[in-house]
Structure formats: structure tokens, C-alpha cells
Amino acid sequence: MYDPLTGRYTFACPSRGETHVLLSAFRSIEQLPGAAHPAVFRVRFDCECGEEHDGLVTHEELDWAPLGLAAGDFLNLMTASLDPVATELGDLAARHIGKGEWPWSFFCFPEEQPRPVFPSSFTLLTATDGTVGLAVRCPSCRRLSLNLVSHPHVDVPFHNDREIGVVEHMFAEDAVATLDEFCAELWSASFDARRLALE
Numbered sequence: 001m002y003d004p005l006t007g008r009y010t011f012a013c014p015s016r017g018e019t020h021v022l023l024s025a026f027r028s029i030e031q032l033p034g035a036a037h038p039a040v041f042r043v044r045f046d047c048e049c050g051e052e053h054d055g056l057v058t059h060e061e062l063d064w065a066p067l068g069l070a071a072g073d074f075l076n077l078m079t080a081s082l083d084p085v086a087t088e089l090g091d092l093a094a095r096h097i098g099k100g101e102w103p104w105s106f107f108c109f110p111e112e113q114p115r116p117v118f119p120s121s122f123t124l125l126t127a128t129d130g131t132v133g134l135a136v137r138c139p140s141c142r143r144l145s146l147n148l149v150s151h152p153h154v155d156v157p158f159h160n161d162r163e164i165g166v167v168e169h170m171f172a173e174d175a176v177a178t179l180d181e182f183c184a185e186l187w188s189a190s191f192d193a194r195r196l197a198l199e
């Protein structure tokens with residue numbers, strides 16, 4: 001479950017019952033084989049209780065809910081009534097995309113160009129206070145790129161950093177299969193800044 005007002009996904013936590021996490025707290029995103037319609041993803045996330053847990057999200061929750069496209073109703077604090085918010089946010093998303101502004105983007109190193117992307121293409125994530133490291137499977141060329149971005153770049157749809165860090169390395173298909181391998185590659189790598197203008 002995703003709450004568009006807080007930008008957080010709700011998952012079960014063994015010690016707290018329920019926890020609410022930002023996309024940047026995800027550590028891995030993996031599509032489960034089999035269920036294609038709707039596709040289901042297994043997510044490993046960093047919980048506020050200090051542990052990592054697994055959760056399941058549908059493709060719709062992962063990629064579309066942050067755009068308000070399946071938002072349902074929310075409590076309007078001005079009128080104390082329930083308003084259907086989905087249509088309104090959907091229009092806003094459509095207008096952004098019409099202007100060439102994408103909810104998420106990354107820099108594809110093999111193709112040497114910025115590309116629009118959805119969270120379901122993020123395979124591994126790691127975060128420090130100011131930075132999020134992303135391994136992205138390019139939706140276009142299917143190859144892997146490692147980017148270094150800000151938290152809002154990941155957590156706030158349509159917030160795209162103007163410049164991001166790119167690991168200048170081609171990765172073999174299975175080179176960064178685990179979070180440990182990914183972190184080792186990421187923090188040992190040298191980065192080059194790339195502009196993310198998507199014109």
C-alpha cells in the first residue's frame with residue numbers, strides 16, 4: 001500500500017506490526033516469476049526498527065501509485081470530507097509527462113544518455129544521509145547502470161536531480177547480483193557527473 005500524501009509504502013514489520021517506508025529505504029526490488037498480470041515484486045527494505053524485511057508490492061503500487069493513479073480517496077482537511085484524489089493527481093502526472101518531465105529518470109551508461117524510468121527498474125538501492133545509490137536495469141537496452149542521486153530524486157516523483165553521479169563501468173549481467181556486491185562496486189567506484197536533462 002502506498003500513501004500519496006506521505007510518499008510512503010506500508011509493509012508489515014514483525015516488531016512494530018506496520019511500518020511506513022520511503023522508496024529510498026528499499027534495498028532490492030525483484031520481480032517474482034510467474035504472476036505476470038498483475039506483476040508482483042518482492043521488495044527488501046530497511047525498516048525503522050533497525051532490521052531489514054521483505055514485502056510484496058504489485059506493479060501498480062510500485063510504479064503508478066506514487067503518481068496518484070490509484071490513490072482512491074483521501075481526507076480533505078479543509079472540508080472534512082473524503083475527496084476522490086486519483087483523477088486530479090492523474091491529470092497532474094499527465095501534464096508533467098506531456099511537457100517531457102518524467103517522474104523518475106536515470107543515466108544509462110552503456111547508452112551514454114539519460115532515460116525515463118519507473119521504480120520497477122531499480123534493482124538494488126543503498127542510502128546514506130545525503131545520497132542514494134541506485135542499480136538500474138535500463139528499460140530500453142536492458143543493461144545495468146549505477147547512479148548516485150539525492151533522496152528526493154528517488155522519493156519525490158517529478159523531482160529529477162540536474163546532475164547525478166554515474167559509475168563509468170560496463171557491468172556484466174551478473175556482476176552486481178547482491179546488495180553486498182553492489183555496495184562494494186558503488187563505494188569503490190569513481191563517479192563522473194552527468195546532466196540529466198531529458199530533452
Ligand SMILES: [Zn+2]
Pocket residue numbers: 013014015016019047048049050051053
Ligand atoms: Zn521492522
Ligand SMILES: [Zn+2]
Pocket residue numbers: 108110111115138139140141142143
Ligand atoms: Zn540503456
